[in-house]
Amino acid sequence: MGSTAAWTLPREPTSTATLRRLGVSRKSIATQARRGSLVQLRQGVYLAAGAWPEDRRAQQLILAKAEVAANPEAVISHQSAALAWELPSPDVDGWTDLPVSITLPATGGYRSSRGATGVHHVARLPAGHVCRDESGYLLTSLARTAVDLAAVRPLPEALVILDGAARRLCQGFVTTPRRSDFTNPAFMAQTKEQLLGAAHLCRHSGLAAAIGLSEPCRESAAESLSAGHFHCAGLPTPIFQAAIRTPIGVFYPDCLWPELRVIGECDGAVKYTDPNAYLREKQREQALRDQGYLVVRWLAREILTSPAVVVERVGRALDC
CATH class of the missing domain: 3.40.960.10 (VSR Endonuclease)
Incomplete structure (x- = not known):
């Protein structure tokens, strides 16, 4: 489309490069931003002002998606993935007060960094450790997310994350979970197997003891x-x-x-x-x-x- 043509403001974080490919001029982007119709989430990434949520959790997820828009090879991970999976946090303030987090492929020549827009990890992510959310964004799997976060926490805090992941995994085994499902020996064994498998591939063997203590029946x-x-x-x-x-x-x-x-x-x-x-x-x-x-x-x-x-x-x- 031409620089003066009407265009639909993005409802998902969208990079300047993507908007330019769609025919939107830099001048038009600047005009909409100046009018307040377009929000700049980070350098080079925009969102329609009407799509900016009021909920703090949703805001953090939007900012994580903005990092992916700026780094197309990235996967939403760590605390940002924990928000997506609704994993419990061992901290008073929860995950929302932490910087957004993405993981970049170890084969891309990237370096881990911490900047104004969030934390960039670099790691190997096997296919089984990545999935897509309802909007199609890549994020680390439930088990991988839990392992990434629990690996840097002492046992009491790590258990909060691992229990939460185990409970979510159990919920995925049945259509309508019952209380008894969270103490089902077969389900419990499967949850621990998935968590141990993720820990093994990430070389976090020290998590084995904490995973062994995890129980999906714990409710908070x-x-x-x-x-x-x-x-x-x-x-x-x-x-x-x-x-x-x-x-x-x-x-x-x-x-x-x-x-x-x-x-x-x-x-x-x-x-x-x-x-x-x-x-x-x-x-x-x-x-x-x-x-x-x-x-x-x-x-x-x-x-x-x-x-x-x-x-x-x-x-x-x-x-x-």
């Missing part, structure tokens, strides 16, 4: 973090999400030490919009106490910011 980052800290402290390993029958129903506590009849519960920052929710929680806990269980509780923020306090509290309950 705080629960996984707790499991990691308990393991590191040498506390007895609990059963996670085990069924306990009471006169008022079946409950699935976060942690259960059956021989010691101790239950551990990690409480998130839940706002009870239902006025009866707090009462039901107290009834649930009393039903467990009536069954002869000692219930010990801690907050999600406590295990994140003061894990030694939680470990000591649980250790007292276990008489360790």
Whole structure:
């Protein structure tokens, strides 16, 4: 199209070179940017202003796609891929406050770098470690993403990522996952096999122990973090999400030490919009106490910011 012709503003991050190939002049690009109709995501990459999302997660994914637009051989990876896969983060701020991340092929003569637009990794990505999102962008597979991120974290934090990946992998084995699917021995073995395979190809053999501890049944980052800290402290390993029958129903506590009849519960920052929710929680806990269980509780923020306090509290309950 000519320089004065009307053109459709891009709804996906698009490079200047691509726009030029479509017949859009540099002057027209500059005009639309000056009017505020076109947003410059990074040098040489643009997006229609109306396509810029309000959600912080979606914004980060758009910026990762902008890096791919500027580096066509790139694959969205690490924390940016974790956002795409909705993997839990072991950090207070989550993945959205980290720079966007891409991986470039090891055979392209690229060098790893960290700049204003994000982090560029250079690595070998076998075909099985790459897939496409719904928009067609390349990103690292779920297992590869988890391994890349967990490899540079200590055990409690790595377990958050690995548990989250294991849970997502389990969800992919069935159409409608049930609670029992996350403790299915065959499914658990398959998730660990995929994670171990990715770790082996990436030469992250040190992750084998952490992968061995991963369990898809753990339902939150705080629960996984707790499991990691308990393991590191040498506390007895609990059963996670085990069924306990009471006169008022079946409950699935976060942690259960059956021989010691101790239950551990990690409480998130839940706002009870239902006025009866707090009462039901107290009834649930009393039903467990009536069954002869000692219930010990801690907050999600406590295990994140003061894990030694939680470990000591649980250790007292276990008489360790």
